[in-house]
Amino acid sequence: MNRLREALDDVAADAPAINLADWAITRSRRRRRARMAAAGAAGAAGLAVLTGVVLGVFPGIGPSQPDRTIVAAATGKIADLPGRGVGPLSYAYRTFCHSSAPVLTDCRNGGWRVVTRAGETYHVPQALGYKSGQSFYPLAISRDGRIIAYYSRPARTFKVRDLASGAEQAAPVAITEAELGGNARLELSDDGRYLAFTGYPSRKADGLIIDMRARTTLPLPMGWDPRSIDGATVTLTRDAKYGQQPGIWVMPLTGGGGSPIAVGEAYTRFSGLAPDGSGLAALRRDQSPYPYSYDGTITVLDAKTGKAKKTVTMRGLRKDSRGLTLGAWLNASEVTLATTPSDRWNENRHITYAVNVETGQVRQLAVYRPQSGAFHDVIPGAPAAAW
């Protein structure tokens, strides 16, 4: 950072903390109501004037109410996750208090915060988010936003929590922080029954599938990353990093079944399993020497053979999109894609898209602004944009 930027940062740091979200909504609603009332009144005005003339009276116009000046409150206190009654989540993100990004009010370094679809924000003090250095701990959200899974330090394992009822269940197996590694990957099934985790990248130790209902576990093969879990299978993928042969593996949750299928060397980013279970989507590297540069296509690979069923060119994606990562399917033809729109050092936009694998058409779903970049947020049903 150059010195002018540093000096501007110092000046900007004197800006007071504000919390204007609720004020702006309330005020905007009031304005809108007033506009609509005025529009309705305009229609009646002709009749009113006529009536006034006939009756010889006009209603007086009362003194207008002066606008109350609302001074931005410097509160920003965030509550801890309530014991029950929390609505579906929009997303979750880690906060950092010693960051080059603007530090949020009521910051807890490395802590997880969740934001509901209704806009409420809560700390999740029970979830370990960050220890030190580059050691980050995962949080997962079910696709409907109603269930979370996180690592509990006191319980020394993962917990799954239903946000509405507050009911929590600890995994039946102890997992040490060392076993989690520095950047574990965690997947949660839609019903909250299954958890899959691996250290990421999963090169040093086996991952684990945890069945929270049957209270059993199933080891995951080393080097494979879980992409999705349904009631019957976990879909694992492996890309070409570290000299590995890329592949897909739809493994039954009963264990011991299925087998890895090799796919073309160029395929490197994979989605979860399609709703009909027949295939999954993948991105293809281009010929450039850069490791995460893609050729702009999306391919549906057959889950049984690994062969390409259909390849289309994606249309509508921002030109400078980076960190393309595929996630869950929205329906039979659309799969989620997460990106960041540039590789600028301070880029913190995390954009999610739906890609139609039949036509290649891309439509934007949402833009998120996690405090510290796309690596530190979790969006239900969508992947984390990753390099």
Next chain:
Amino acid sequence: MDRYDGFREFVLARQQALMRSAYLLTGDAHLAEDLMQSVLLKVAGHWPRLIRHGTPEAYTRKALINQYISWQRRKQRESPSADPPERGHAHDDATIDRIVLHKALTRLTPRQRAVIVLRFYEDLSERETAEILGCSVGTVKSQTHHALGRLRTLAPELSELFTETEEARR
């Protein structure tokens, strides 16, 4: 579906960053809050359309800059209060720089200040800055050059800092 779906989250995530830019632009905490209120009210009013087009961030930033310039055209409300302390006070160099820079910024024209904030605080490119200000890239270049030159005159003690920035642009 509520017409403000996602607005609260957007504001919670971005308001502090925007507030810092507003403060750099106005140089005054109360004016910065006024500016933010005015802009967020506009954003809330247009929220469903902004979400449809996926452009809330770009719109908000543009509204912030334009509202600020528009205010400044109508009235000069700033009255920088404190002179920078003499060297030798119990302030470190960063504090001195901050006070001097703060005062110097208030002496720039609104557009010059907007260019400084967008280019060197928000790290936008010349093209992005031109889009927000509704002018050509050439105008941004010349505004930047003039703004840095004026800052050098207004705050000679920081001239090294501006020269370094000017040289980095070339």
